[in-house]
Amino acid sequence: MQTTAKSNSHILAASPRFADLDTQRHVTSRTYEDFCREARFAILAESSYTTERLLEEKIHLVPRRSFVRFFREQMPGARLQVHSVFYRTEPERILWVQEVREAESNALACRLLTETETRANGNAIPLKLDGYDPGAPASEDLDLLAEPPQFGGSCRRVSAPAVMLFSDRTIFYDYPPTALWRLGEEGRWSFGHAIGLDQKKILETDTITFFTAATFAFHRIPGPGEELAIHSWIEKIEKIRCFMRQDVTPKDSDEVLLSIREEQLIVSLSRRRPRKAPPEFIQMVSDYMETA
Known part of the structure; x- marks a missing residue:
């Protein structure tokens, strides 16, 4: 992968396998x-936060909120570029606004927003991004990160067991966020299996x-080996779109660790x-839909 940087923007070349x-x-x-x-870690490295420094100072980027939308399917070998800009939402938090584009056509394949909190030794700390002026994010991007509503209890849910794998750690x-995204995927598959789809x-x-x-x-990142439950249901169906909800909790608790709202296209x-x-x-x- 190759990178270029300018101001608070950054481009990284990538290709799926x-x-x-x-x-x-x-x-x-x-x-x-x-x-x-x-790309996020490449930006940190260019601002003196190398991997070695992150390890030495025990600095972590903890995900707090994310939004993703997909526009074009990709196949192995596709030449892509990750275009990144970033903004400060709080002293200790950064919103990364990233677009994955096809290198030749510049067509948008995916847009991803990620808000991270910087922590070191258990405390939230501000990142000092040398040479960068993060500025303020667009209000419409912040709107996309609005937390999904709580489960209203008006329908059944499919609950599936899960566990945080030790081997998924970085x-x-x-x-990484992908280890948490995977919980959503498992819940989606478990839901389809449970209803006979x-x-x-x-x-x-x-x-x-x-x-x-x-x-x-x-809300809280699960610990390694922690036993979990993934609770899945349908929020609503609007013509060609299905909105699915998932809450991840500890196995024997109602504490919501991760809340997900998915938009699915019916095809x-x-x-x-x-x-x-x-x-x-x-x-x-x-039987599993809140809004009939």
Whole structure:
């Protein structure tokens, strides 16, 4: 990967691999976050926060809020660029606004907002970004990071067990955002399995959903080996869009560690085009939907 830097903007070149493909045959969402995280640490390194310094001073970037939206599917070998700008939302917090674009066409593939809190030895600290003037973020970007509403209790939820893997930790012995995003993916798959939305049913209804956007609110980062529960339900269906909700809690507690609101596009499998949710699909999720 190669980088260039100017003012509070930064460009990093990246390319997905065959190993980044998911079951729907395109690059998984976590790959884009990995690219953006690479760019965030490159910016830190150019402002004297090298990996060695981060380790020595026990500095961590702790994710607090994220928003992501996907625009164009990508395949292995695609030449991409991560365009990053960043702003200070609080003395100890930075909002990273990042766009993954196709290098040749400049077409937007993904837009990712991540608010991180800088912590060292258990305390929040401000980052001193040499030569950069972070400025203030746009209000519309802050609106995208609004926390998902609490579960209203008006429908059933699918609960699935999970555990934070020791092997997912980084060089800093913390968890990258992708380890937390993965919990959402597991909940999504567990939900489909629980309601009987398997490959056979997808073919019968000619209906599949594609993950197109999400908001994440990180309240407490789980510890290694911590046993969790992922609670999933449908907030609402609006024509061709399905809004899914997930809360991650400790196994035996109602404390919400991570709250997720996903936007999914409902697509005809045969036509590969968006379609209105068919009655069969609505019937399958009706018991788990807050807004009928």
